[in-house]
Amino acid sequence: MNIVKIKHIVVALLLLFPELVFSQGKAQQKKPNIIYIYADDLGYAEIGPYGQKKIKTPNLDKLAKEGMKFTQHYTSTPVCAPARCMLMTGKHGGHSYIRGNYEMGGFPDSLEAGQMPLPEGTFTIPKMLKEAGYVTALTGKWGLGMNNTTGSPLKQGFDYYYGYLDQKQSHNFYPSHLWENDEKVMLDNPYMYVHKGLDSTKATDKDFDYYKGKVYSPDIMTKKAVRFINEQKSKPFFLYMPYTIPHVSLQAPDEYVKKYIGQFNEYPYYGQQGYAPTKYPYSTYAAMITYLDDQVGIIMAEIKKLGLDDNTIIMFSSDNGATFNGGVNAKFFNSVDGLRGLKMDVYEGGIREPFIARWPGKIPANTTSDFVSAQFDMMATFAAITGTKPNNTDGISLLPTLLGKNKEQKQRDYIYWEYPEKGGQLAIRMGDWKGVKVNLRKNLNNPWQIFNLKTDRNETTDIASEHPELTKRFDEIVKKEHQVSHLLEWEFLENKSGKK
Secondary structure (H helix, E strand, O other): OOHHHHHHHHHHHHHHOHHHHOOHHHHHOOOOEEEEEEEOOOOOOOOHHHOOOOOOOHHHHHHHHOOEEEEEEEOOOOOHHHHHHHHHHOOOOOOOOOOOOOEEEOOOHHHEEEEOOOOOOOOOHHHHHHHOOOEEEEEEEOOOOOOOOOOOHHHOOOOEEEEEOOOOHHHOOOOOEEEEOOEEEEOOOOOOOOOOOOOOOOOOHHHHHOOOOOOOHHHHHHHHHHHHHHHOOOOOEEEEEEOOOOOOOOOOOHHHHOOOOOOOOOOOEOOOOOOOOEOOHHHHHHHHHHHHHHHHHHHHHHHHHOOOHHHEEEEEEEOOOOOOOOOOOOOOOOOOOOOOOOOOOOOHHHHEEEEEEEOOOOOOOOEEEOOOEEHHHHHHHHHHHHOOOOOOOOOOOOHHHHOOOHHHOOOOOOEEEEEOOOOOEEEEEEOOEEEEEOOOOOOOOOOOEEEEOOOOOOOOOOOHHHOHHHHHHHHHHHHHHOOOOOOHHHOOOOOOOOOO
């Protein structure tokens, strides 16, 4: 066979099988790695990119400068477990299986039982990404079922996990144990009851030292994440990193607390509002956020060191607004930038979250988006990024916005929130209009409060009386979006006759 014929055969083969042009490694590089970092109770303005002045977050500042910052991004609900469920399943509060913090068991190790577990057969982000060829991992707080339930991360799409399964256990940053792939892993920390208060008239430094341990859980979470990245660097991977910071208890390594001591006018916290006492509450809170920022920096540096930078999306957000107890002072830190409400509120301060996304060469650097979005959009967004199907989600893909192709971005009519706790609450965002209903368990006929967020971002002036047409529209949306919950405790929109 002459050389000309061989050349013709080679060209024909390449035309028929173009994938032969690429090596296996390069073919895999078409699908980017996805790292989603999730803070816990971090307020909208508690990091530098959103205006924080008292707490240093240089790595998140860098992430924002190299990526896109969203200014109107929302959690799906204003408290821990349901926010995580809705993130993982792409559902809003009217459709989600888990809608509140349904606690099981107790605080002592012997009573650890977690929260309401996700049921068998739930379609989750990691299950979806596994169908697209991804290796999946979780390092952090789960809160959606214990190891011996249908809610175990291993049964919900994760190939590997390490961290807390029970949210009550995560109140302690120096736990006696964590969980790794359904196995309890003991740590070099003595058991402590972090909700034990101190007598303010007798407390000594030694009493405060009771709440310190040897092994700081977020440190191990980061190390496990780095190990996973190194082990899976040749494959497309999804790494979900729901840190427990800065959710109280106020606990941080001494070297981080010392960075802030003397900067604030603060007094010891003795546990009078629950969670662990600490001698320097403001310094400790700031230290926790700076520690979290350092973990983001470690992950960014590792990705760059391994040459994965251009093919890795790093995202950062938080599950709900800043907390109101445990020695935290949201007003002092301007935690929600003047927005109304905090954690457990469907006002803006409870649900508007920081959201930063970085993907070098794809997401325009140092940009800001005011596109109105929610965390239940992540399933559709990841599906679009990876070329797979999101199943029956309430979300829309944010990929066009992320790529700077705003004209291609699908628009939405509204975002819906339904939250059964703190009296029963509803919220709807429709354009610049925001409707809120509260205390519905006491009175199902409580009126809508209506705000124009364009002119009143802090929800100070209720203009419902001027817009009866919006009241009518919001009622129609609730009727359309609410599905009856499987739990009586979460159902607050049905009266005794079974009618809304």
